[in-house]
Amino acid sequence: MQRIFSMMVKEFKQVFRNRPMLSIIFIAPILQLFILAFAITTEVLHIKLLVCDLDRSQVSKEVVRGFGNTDRFDLLGFSTDLKEIKEKMKAWEAQMALVIPPGFSRDLGRGQNPEIQVVVDGVDGNTAGVALGYARGILGEFGTNYVKNRPNYTQPVGIHLVNMEERMWYNPDLSSQQFMVPGIVVVLLTILPMMLSALSLVKEKEIGTLEQLMVTPLTRYQLLLGKLIPFLILSYVELAVVMTVAIVFFKIPMNGSYLLLAGLAFLYLFTTLGLGIFISTITSSQQQAMFTAWFFMVFMILMGGFFIPIENMPPILQKLTYLNPMRYFIYIIRDIFQKDSSLFSLLKDAVPMTAFGLLIFSLSVLKFQKRVG
Amino acid sequence: MKVIEITDYCKRYDGVAAVEGVTLKVEYGELFGLIGPDGAGKTTLLRAICTLLTPDEGKILVMGKDVTQSIMDIRSLVGYMPQRFSLYQDLSVEQNLRFFADLFGVTEGKRERRLLQLFEFSRLAPFKKRKAGELSGGMKQKLSLSCALIHTPEILVLDEPTYGVDPISRQEFWEILRSIQKEKTTILVSTAYMDEADLCDRVALMHQGKITMVGTPEKIKASFHYHLYRLEGKDVRFLRDFFQKLPSVRSTQLFGDTVHVSFCKKPALSDWKNWQRDSRGNLKRWASQPPSMEDVFMESTEKER
Numbered sequence: 001m002q003r004i005f006s007m008m009v010k011e012f013k014q015v016f017r018n019r020p021m022l023s024i025i026f027i028a029p030i031l032q033l034f035i036l037a038f039a040i041t042t043e044v045l046h047i048k049l050l051v052c053d054l055d056r057s058q059v060s061k062e063v064v065r066g067f068g069n070t071d072r073f074d075l076l077g078f079s080t081d082l083k084e085i086k087e088k089m090k091a092w093e094a095q096m097a098l099v100i101p102p103g104f105s106r107d108l109g110r111g112q113n114p115e116i117q118v119v120v121d122g123v124d125g126n127t128a129g130v131a132l133g134y135a136r137g138i139l140g141e142f143g144t145n146y147v148k149n150r151p152n153y154t155q156p157v158g159i160h161l162v163n164m165e166e167r168m169w170y171n172p173d174l175s176s177q178q179f180m181v182p183g184i185v186v187v188l189l190t191i192l193p194m195m196l197s198a199l200s201l202v203k204e205k206e207i208g209t210l211e212q213l214m215v216t217p218l219t220r221y222q223l224l225l226g227k228l229i230p231f232l233i234l235s236y237v238e239l240a241v242v243m244t245v246a247i248v249f250f251k252i253p254m255n256g257s258y259l260l261l262a263g264l265a266f267l268y269l270f271t272t273l274g275l276g277i278f279i280s281t282i283t284s285s286q287q288q289a290m291f292t293a294w295f296f297m298v299f300m301i302l303m304g305g306f307f308i309p310i311e312n313m314p315p316i317l318q319k320l321t322y323l324n325p326m327r328y329f330i331y332i333i334r335d336i337f338q339k340d341s342s343l344f345s346l347l348k349d350a351v352p353m354t355a356f357g358l359l360i361f362s363l364s365v366l367k368f369q370k371r372v373g
Numbered sequence: 374m375k376v377i378e379i380t381d382y383c384k385r386y387d388g389v390a391a392v393e394g395v396t397l398k399v400e401y402g403e404l405f406g407l408i409g410p411d412g413a414g415k416t417t418l419l420r421a422i423c424t425l426l427t428p429d430e431g432k433i434l435v436m437g438k439d440v441t442q443s444i445m446d447i448r449s450l451v452g453y454m455p456q457r458f459s460l461y462q463d464l465s466v467e468q469n470l471r472f473f474a475d476l477f478g479v480t481e482g483k484r485e486r487r488l489l490q491l492f493e494f495s496r497l498a499p500f501k502k503r504k505a506g507e508l509s510g511g512m513k514q515k516l517s518l519s520c521a522l523i524h525t526p527e528i529l530v531l532d533e534p535t536y537g538v539d540p541i542s543r544q545e546f547w548e549i550l551r552s553i554q555k556e557k558t559t560i561l562v563s564t565a566y567m568d569e570a571d572l573c574d575r576v577a578l579m580h581q582g583k584i585t586m587v588g589t590p591e592k593i594k595a596s597f598h599y600h601l602y603r604l605e606g607k608d609v610r611f612l613r614d615f616f617q618k619l620p621s622v623r624s625t626q627l628f629g630d631t632v633h634v635s636f637c638k639k640p641a642l643s644d645w646k647n648w649q650r651d652s653r654g655n656l657k658r659w660a661s662q663p664p665s666m667e668d669v670f671m672e673s674t675e676k677e678r
Contacts, residue, residue, distance in 0.1 A: 002475065002478065003475065006475035006476060007476075010461070010464070010468075013464060013468060014461065014463055017463045017464070207459060207461075208457045208459030209459050209461055212453075212455065212459045212473075214425060215423050215424070215425065215448055215453040216448060216473065216476040217448045217478065218476050219445075
C-alpha cells in the first residue's frame, strides 16, 4: 500500500513538473469545447431551396410560405421544369428542391394524403440529413395548421415523407451544441486516460527507469495501480472542469444524475486505461505510443457516432460500431444529458460497454505482466 | 557461504547465446570485477543476478537463495546500478532518492540517516534540489550509485559504472567503491576498461559469453607464460608486422607509439642485434615489460581463435 502511494505521489510530481503537458491537459479540452461547439456545427442554415410548384393553388403557396419564413432555407426561385432542378443541383446552385405535384390541394381536400417530393443533394450527408429533418418539421406544422384553419375538415391528414426521426423530439432545433458537448466529454475521457497511461508507461521503458523499478520489491500490480490511479483522478478532475464550462458557459442542459454519469464514466475508463496499457506493451518509445494511440483514437471517434451519426453509415459499418466501446458511452452520455435516463434504461449500452472495458483491461494487464520481467 | 554462486548459467536470445555455461563464485565482502569487451555477456549475467532475467540453463544463488524463486528477498538484498542512467530526469536528486527509499520500504528514521551518509560520500548535498537530468555525467553516476545504495544492500551490482566518465571522476568513483566495501558490502562490478581490473580484489575475464580466467589481478598477470617486451622505434606499424612474422613470437600488440611483443622463448642479446639490423634500423629501444591485464586478456582471446 505504502509503495502504491509512493508511486502515485511520484506520478503526480512528474505531471506537475511537466508544465507544457499540464497546460495541454487542461487548456486543450476547453479549447476543444469552444471550437467544436462554435465552429464545427451540424446546425444548417441558408439551405438553397428551389420550388417546383405544379399545383399553383392557394394551399401549395401556403406550403411554400412555410419554407420561406425561416432563415434555414433561402428560396432561390420557382421552376416548372424538373430538368432545371437537376441542372441547378449539379452546378451546386441548389441544395434542395420541393416538388408539389399537380392536384395537390384537391387531393388534400379529399383526404388522399398527397405526396410532396423533397429532393436533397446528398453529397454532404450531414447537411442533407439535417435539411430533411427541417423539411419534415415544416410540413408537419403545415398539416396541423391546415386542419386548425378548416374547422369543418374531417378527413385525416398526412403528408407522406419518411417517418419523423426520434432525436428531433429531444433536440427540436437540432442545436448542435446540445449534441456535441456531451460527445466532447466522451472524447475527453478517451484521449486523456489513454494517452497519459500509454505515454507514462512507455516513458519508463524508454528512459530505462522501468529497469530500476523492477529491481525494487515493487510488484507489477503495485506499479500499475500506482500509475493508473493518478490518471483516474486527473480524468475526473478534467471531467468536472469541462462539465462546469459546458453547463455554466454553454448552458447545456444537464437533465440526468451526476452520480450515474460519474459511475458509468468509471466503467468506461477501464476501456481507455486498458488501451493505454496495451499500447505501452506493443511500443517502445513515446513517439510510437503517440502514433498508436492516435490510430485508436481516430477509429473510435469516427466509428463512435461523435461526428458522423451512426444512422448515416452504411449497414456494414453500422454493425462494426458495435465493436467500439465508445459508441455505447456516447449513447449513454447523451441520454443522461438530454433525457435523464435511469440506469435501468441505459443497461443495453452499459452492459456491453462494461464487458468491453473489463475484457480490454484484463487482457492488457496480462500482456503487461508478460512483457515486463 | 558464497554471496553469489553461478552454476552453468546459459542465456540465449533468438537462439544466439549471450552467456554460455558460466560458473562463478563471489565471496563475502570482496570487490569482484567482471572484465570484458562490449558484447561479452556481462550485462546479461548481471541482470540475471538481479532477478531481471530467467536462465535458459543453470542456476544462480544469491545469499543461498535462487533468483527464480526468492525474487522479492533478493531484490531487497541487492542494489543494482544499470549501465544507462535510469533515474527520473524530471525529479530532483532528493526526490529520486526518497522515492526509491520508499519503494524499498526504508523506514523514516533510517532513511534520513542514510541520506546524510550518501550525501556525504557523493558530495551531492549542494545539488539536492537540482533535477537529475541537469546533473553532469559524473554526478549522475554518483546519484545512480546512491539510489542503488539507499536500502543499504548486502550486495552491490554495478554494470559498467564508469562508462563514458572522465578519468578524474572515474578515480573518485573507485575510491567511493572502496569505502563502500569497507562497510562489509560485497561488490560485483563490470567494466570494459582493463586498467580498472587492477583495482579489484578478484576478477573474471569474460569473452563471447564465457569466462576465460578467474583470480586476483596479480595471479592472472602471473599466469602469463610468455616473455613480454616493449619496443620503440621509428615506424611502429612496420615493427609490428616485422615481429609478427618471426617464428619465436607469440603475439604482437600496438600500444600507442610502442609495440608489445611476447616471445615463447626469452630472446638473447644477439637476437636483438640481428632484428635491429633486419628491421632496417626501425627498432630503436626494447625493454622487458611486466604484463598488464590487457596483455593477458588479448592473449586469452588469442587462444580462442
